Amino acid sequence: MTSELFTHYSRKEWEQFNQMKGNLKPIVGLEELVSLNDRLSQQDVKEVYVPLVHYIDVMFNNKEDYEVERDNFFGIIGEKSSFENNTFMIGVSGSVAVGKSTSARVLQRLLQKYYPEKRIELVTTDGFLYPNEELERRGIMKRKGFPESYDMPRLLEFMSKVKVGVDDVEYPTYSHEIYDIVPGEVQVMKKPDILIVEGINAFQLPENQQTYMNEFFDFSIYIDADPLHIKTWFMDRFKMHMESAKDDPTNYFYEITKWPPEKVEDYGNETWYTINLTNLVQHIQPTRGRADVILYKGKNHSIDNVYVRKY
Ligand SMILES: Nc1ncnc2c1ncn2[C@@H]1O[C@H](COP(=O)(O)OP(=O)(O)O)[C@@H](O)[C@H]1O
Numbered sequence: 001m002t003s004e005l006f007t008h009y010s011r012k013e014w015e016q017f018n019q020m021k022g023n024l025k026p027i028v029g030l031e032e033l034v035s036l037n038d039r040l041s042q043q044d045v046k047e048v049y050v051p052l053v054h055y056i057d058v059m060f061n062n063k064e065d066y067e068v069e070r071d072n073f074f075g076i077i078g079e080k081s082s083f084e085n086n087t088f089m090i091g092v093s094g095s096v097a098v099g100k101s102t103s104a105r106v107l108q109r110l111l112q113k114y115y116p117e118k119r120i121e122l123v124t125t126d127g128f129l130y131p132n133e134e135l136e137r138r139g140i141m142k143r144k145g146f147p148e149s150y151d152m153p154r155l156l157e158f159m160s161k162v163k164v165g166v167d168d169v170e171y172p173t174y175s176h177e178i179y180d181i182v183p184g185e186v187q188v189m190k191k192p193d194i195l196i197v198e199g200i201n202a203f204q205l206p207e208n209q210q211t212y213m214n215e216f217f218d219f220s221i222y223i224d225a226d227p228l229h230i231k232t233w234f235m236d237r238f239k240m241h242m243e244s245a246k247d248d249p250t251n252y253f254y255e256i257t258k259w260p261p262e263k264v265e266d267y268g269n270e271t272w273y274t275i276n277l278t279n280l281v282q283h284i285q286p287t288r289g290r291a292d293v294i295l296y297k298g299k300n301h302s303i304d305n306v307y308v309r310k311y
């Protein structure tokens, strides 16, 4: 990935930004954090995620300073500043199976350690997919994850409410087990200080909408990798899903687990090529340039290169 809009840092260069400025608070309890996610090495957290959290801290402080200046401009003195209600939002996007949810969870835990007094929440946009019944009705069941498969007005309404500090905003739940929106299961977002929004469509421009997701983000991260590697991660995860589905008749994949192994493999391959890779090339990768930071993974998920937006 090369572009004049981004500064490239090799992993070696990027890791030097770890607590480079003496006044940045060190993150304590890393050991405990990594054991929560044994797939991610202690090294990755120290060398890639800790500098990332420090960079986010720079953005966070920058926004706070700006809000104070803005309040001064409008003569808002002694009243509750608009910033106190305004949620700092971080977007995380990238292909299906590139590791968005894993990274977003690690980031959430790290930010929680870094700002122990703040409420750090995480939401995934798949809760805003239309239920399978609606996808069937619209004839787009094989387009799950494509822009038209999301209820974008509902997602944007959720984002704008949380952004301006509305408390207890409801949002639906997606389950990879039933491969559908969980009927009647509504979650409630207690007003966070920082919200991480993770999803393949996080940086897309919805059709016929006044706003788009990026307007809400104070910081955005795109996770990138060679599609050949991502395919391997997708197939590995698909096989893991199959394994856990085989004794669970309520699982969407239960029937498929009874097929001969070659047919199951074909199904996974077909899903990757006709749905997820097509979606990546047509709709996800084109949004990469909207990110503030691109984390580029090599084989085995190791983040070897980091690209930082210049403006
Ligand atoms: N840093 C990592 N090291 C090893 N495996 C990982 C890592 N990140 C993700 N994975 C694995 O790759 C697969 C896809 O990751 P996931 O976070 O579910 O992706 P996404 O949310 O982008 O679909 C999962 O099986 C996950 O366990």
Ligand SMILES: CC(C)(COP(=O)(O)O)[C@@H](O)C(=O)NCCC(=O)O
Pocket (backbone or CB within 6 Å): 095, 096, 097, 098, 100, 124, 126, 144, 145, 199, 200, 271, 275, 276
């Ligand atoms: C629900 C999803 C669109 C969400 O993407 P993810 O959060 O897994 O990156 C995706 O996992 C999916 O189901 N895509 C449709 C094709 C498939 O069965 O993989």
